[in-house]
Amino acid sequence: MPTTIVELRCAPLDVPLIEPFAIATGAQAVAQNVLVELQLADGTCGYGEAAPFPAVTGETQAGTLAALAQLRAYVVGRDAQQWRAIAAELSAVAPEAAAARCALEMALLDALTKRSGLPLRVFFGGAESELETDMTITAGSVAHAAASARAIAARGIRTIKLKIGGDPLIDVERVAAVHAAVPDAPLILDGNCGYDADSALDLLAALRARNIPIALFEQPVARHDLDGLARVTRAGGVLVAADESVSDAGDALRVVERRAAHVVNIKLMKSGIVEALAIAAICRAAGLELMIGGMVETLLAMNVSAHLAAGLGGFRFVDLDTPLFMADQPFSGGWRQQGGRLALGHVQAGHGVTPRAPLPADAAL
Numbered sequence: 001m002p003t004t005i006v007e008l009r010c011a012p013l014d015v016p017l018i019e020p021f022a023i024a025t026g027a028q029a030v031a032q033n034v035l036v037e038l039q040l041a042d043g044t045c046g047y048g049e050a051a052p053f054p055a056v057t058g059e060t061q062a063g064t065l066a067a068l069a070q071l072r073a074y075v076v077g078r079d080a081q082q083w084r085a086i087a088a089e090l091s092a093v094a095p096e097a098a099a100a101r102c103a104l105e106m107a108l109l110d111a112l113t114k115r116s117g118l119p120l121r122v123f124f125g126g127a128e129s130e131l132e133t134d135m136t137i138t139a140g141s142v143a144h145a146a147a148s149a150r151a152i153a154a155r156g157i158r159t160i161k162l163k164i165g166g167d168p169l170i171d172v173e174r175v176a177a178v179h180a181a182v183p184d185a186p187l188i189l190d191g192n193c194g195y196d197a198d199s200a201l202d203l204l205a206a207l208r209a210r211n212i213p214i215a216l217f218e219q220p221v222a223r224h225d226l227d228g229l230a231r232v233t234r235a236g237g238v239l240v241a242a243d244e245s246v247s248d249a250g251d252a253l254r255v256v257e258r259r260a261a262h263v264v265n266i267k268l269m270k271s272g273i274v275e276a277l278a279i280a281a282i283c284r285a286a287g288l289e290l291m292i293g294g295m296v297e298t299l300l301a302m303n304v305s306a307h308l309a310a311g312l313g314g315f316r317f318v319d320l321d322t323p324l325f326m327a328d329q330p331f332s333g334g335w336r337q338q339g340g341r342l343a344l345g346h347v348q349a350g351h352g353v354t355p356r357a358p359l360p361a362d363a364a365l
């Protein structure tokens with residue numbers, strides 16, 4: 001079969017960051033990701049990326065490389081047209097290695113759609129061809145938040161996302177400083193599990209008292225604290241998103257059943273692609289809004305997420321900004337970015353992103 005997968009190669013993808021990506025639970029100064037190359041029998045190559053973020057999922061680059069070596073036997077020799085069946089097997093064999101599984105799904109669908117002459121966003125549904133991303137201010141001081149807000153506005157990016165979840169008194173001042181610096185910017189707050197429901201509600205009350213509007217509050221409380229998340233959703237007076245609380249379709253169902261959030265942040269690295277489609281379907285059926293986000297990903301993985309969100313359409317919040325934190329761009333192609341606008345309409349086939357340098361000769365698994 002021309003679509004038989006004949007080779008799988010992978011290599012560490014270390015990309016230094018312009019500033020450490022600091023969140024409530026830890027920081028990353030270098031994105032320690034993994035690049036995957038998959039080849040079909042007709043010679044078509046597809047590319048995928050794993051972005052393990054130890055502070056969020058506990059996955060590491062070494063663990064991801066080991067998982068890919070283990071999963072090779074379930075991929076090589078298979079027909080790429082069976083992508084759902086292959087993804088289901090990978091999930092069953094390596095449920096904890098979401099980033100590794102995701103990289104394989106990305107590379108497989110890139111190869112398959114390239115061969116078919118189909119842009120990945122069309123494969124996912126073709127609903128839209130553009131998105132508008134926010135940009136993140138990482139955890140840090142009040143002065144850092146204000147300066148970062150001005151820098152984001154100067155780039156022409158409208159929506160600002162602020163990492164909070166540290167000392168609530170300092171966080172209130174950081175949010176106020178961002179609002180003062182760029183008063184018209186819609187503000188997304190991301191607690192990354194750093195608060196409990198009481199402190200999250202206190203923070204929102206303090207911001208309300210200062211007349212600072214909040215567009216969205218992501219994951220104020222711990223991952224498994226759905227009661228706390230539901231309390232903030234009911235009483236907070238702002239839209240609340242589940243992020244760390246939702247890694248698969250079962251998690252999404254529990255959020256729906258408990259009415260624990262208004263929005264779910266889908267990240268391919270948490271779930272893989274096939275599972276992300278299931279999460280999106282559940283949210284849509286339940287009337288929850290969708291957000292697309294990511295870990296600390298290069299242009300490669302972020303473009304795949306953009307194709308998925310644009311293809312499905314209707315994602316209300318878009319957080320695909322981590323390539324802007326990278327000192328080095330080891331890829332070419334992909335979206336065309338102007339300010340926060342990400343245009344995909346020119347991509348002819350696949351996700352459109354290719355490595356600038358070939359994988360090292362010893363990259364075979």
Ligand SMILES: [Mg+2]
Nearest residue numbers: 190218219243
């Ligand atoms: Mg988040």
